[in-house]
Amino acid sequence: MSVGFRAVQWNRDKLIYDGILLVAIAIYTSVFAAISWQLFPPKNIPDAIDIGIQTSGTCAFLMISIILSIGPLSRLNRRFLPLLYNRRHFGVLAFTVAALHVGFLLSWYIVQGNLPNLAVELTTWKDYAKFIGFPFKVFGIAAFLIFFVMAATSHDFWLMFLTPRAWKAIHMAIYVAYGLVVMHVALGSMQDKAQSPFVPLLLVGGFGSVVVLHLMAGWREWGVDKGIAVNSEGWIVVGVPDSIPDKGARIVVAPGGERIAVFRDGNQIGALTNLCAHQQGPLGEGRIIDGCVTCPWHGYQYRLSDGCAPAPFTEKLTTYRIRLSHGLVEVDPRPLAPGTPAAITYP
Amino acid sequence: MTVFYAFAIYLAIGLVSAIAFVAVGAQQVTHSSLTMGARIVLLPAATLLWPYVLGRWLKSRSIP
Numbered sequence: 001m002s003v004g005f006r007a008v009q010w011n012r013d014k015l016i017y018d019g020i021l022l023v024a025i026a027i028y029t030s031v032f033a034a035i036s037w038q039l040f041p042p043k044n045i046p047d048a049i050d051i052g053i054q055t056s057g058t059c060a061f062l063m064i065s066i067i068l069s070i071g072p073l074s075r076l077n078r079r080f081l082p083l084l085y086n087r088r089h090f091g092v093l094a095f096t097v098a099a100l101h102v103g104f105l106l107s108w109y110i111v112q113g114n115l116p117n118l119a120v121e122l123t124t125w126k127d128y129a130k131f132i133g134f135p136f137k138v139f140g141i142a143a144f145l146i147f148f149v150m151a152a153t154s155h156d157f158w159l160m161f162l163t164p165r166a167w168k169a170i171h172m173a174i175y176v177a178y179g180l181v182v183m184h185v186a187l188g189s190m191q192d193k194a195q196s197p198f199v200p201l202l203l204v205g206g207f208g209s210v211v212v213l214h215l216m217a218g219w220r221e222w223g224v225d226k227g228i229a230v231n232s233e234g235w236i237v238v239g240v241p242d243s244i245p246d247k248g249a250r251i252v253v254a255p256g257g258e259r260i261a262v263f264r265d266g267n268q269i270g271a272l273t274n275l276c277a278h279q280q281g282p283l284g285e286g287r288i289i290d291g292c293v294t295c296p297w298h299g300y301q302y303r304l305s306d307g308c309a310p311a312p313f314t315e316k317l318t319t320y321r322i323r324l325s326h327g328l329v330e331v332d333p334r335p336l337a338p339g340t341p342a343a344i345t346y347p
Numbered sequence: 348m349t350v351f352y353a354f355a356i357y358l359a360i361g362l363v364s365a366i367a368f369v370a371v372g373a374q375q376v377t378h379s380s381l382t383m384g385a386r387i388v389l390l391p392a393a394t395l396l397w398p399y400v401l402g403r404w405l406k407s408r409s410i411p
Contacts, residue, residue, distance in 0.1 A: 005377070007384025152392035157385065161376060161403065 005157050017086040021093055028062070029055050039196075049108045056101035058202055061185055063094035064178055065206035072217035074296075075285070081296050088154050091174075095151040098144055105137075136187035143180035146173050159279065168280045182207050225253045235323070235330040238262050241269060241346060244329065249293075251284035254333035259284065260320055262331060263293055263304050270304040270343030271320035271331045277302075277309075283317075306341040319343075358394060364401055365393035372404040 261284030281297030316339035
């Protein structure tokens with residue numbers, strides 16, 4: 001993954017990205033808190049803290065909704081790819097805002113001297129049978145624990161140590177956490193005495209956008225997968241060489257569901273797994289830059305000829321046999337050992 | 348409260364083993380260099396996942 005591990009792998013682009021995020025968070029929280037203060041002037045310290053709870057909570061929800069929308073947005077339109085590049089920092093910042101939300105909540109109990117009431121709320125088992133009155137904070141706590149594990153393991157060291165497959169599986173838990181957050185916000189909003197219309201609107205807008213974008217991206221991929229033909233020998237027919245964009249790829253699906261990226265670089269054609277060894281990013285949506293297949297997510301590079309990362313990096317990708325038959329490019333869906341040379345050149 | 352105390356004990360053991368891991372073990376399981384900042388950043392996850400981390404560390408030591 002890297003020749004050395006630092007605390008944070010910052011570069012100029014990431015610093016700009018993080019700077020924009022911090023400014024956006026500052027603007028959102030200031031505006032939300034100022035409007036809430038005007039509409040519901042606090043009568044005491046707990047009321048003021050309550051504004052902090054709502055401000056940080058809605059900000060975290062909005063951030064997580066945007067993070068989950070970036071993936072499908074990038075699939076639907078490549079112009080959104082730059083947002084994906086530093087999504088990990090976005091996630092850690094969202095966790096930090098969520099931690100602030102938890103901090104405000106705990107201080108709300110502490111200033112009133114009734115922190116034990118939180119434990120009572122969570123362990124009053126008969127309330128779990130109610131709809132209105134359900135201890136909605138339990139959903140928030142569960143989601144926060146998942147976000148904590150994700151933020152704590154977000155460093156590239158853990159990607160290497162846990163293996164990309166396990167790391168990806170852990171980080172896919174964001175969907176479980178998001179579901180818990182949606183239930184937390186929905187029930188919390190229903191139990192809110194102020195009955196502000198903003199939170200329900202934010203919930204419907206955020207959750208609705210995430211669902212619609214995922215369905216649209218899924219529908220598009222399903223349409224592509226449906227058109228793939230397999231010949232009598234079990235090889236996947238990709239099409240004529242020119243149907244593969246130069247310095248780009250076409251993605252085909254093996255019968256087992258594995259996605260294969262078939263790249264063309266001039267008159268050289270090679271097939272690699274569609275999963276980048278870094279964060280399992282969609283390699284086939286990347287380009288060939290400086291003679292190497294380049295992942296669209298974080299720019300990790302591999303040689304088209306054998307799927308190996310150029311020195312000093314050591315990652316190797318699964319490759320696939322490829323041939324030209326009756327003028328058509330065909331791929332053998334049976335994977336070769338990572339790093340096996342398999343690309344061909346055609347006249 | 349039992350669950351809370353059990354979790355606190357789990358984290359206390361995790362913190363001790365995490366300090367040992369980031370100080371010594373992390374370098375043994377990777378061929379890459381680790382800065383002091385990186386070691387500090389690794390602490391929370393090493394504390395949370397200490398049974399797995401210790402297992403992997405011990406396994407890597409047993410491989411010559």
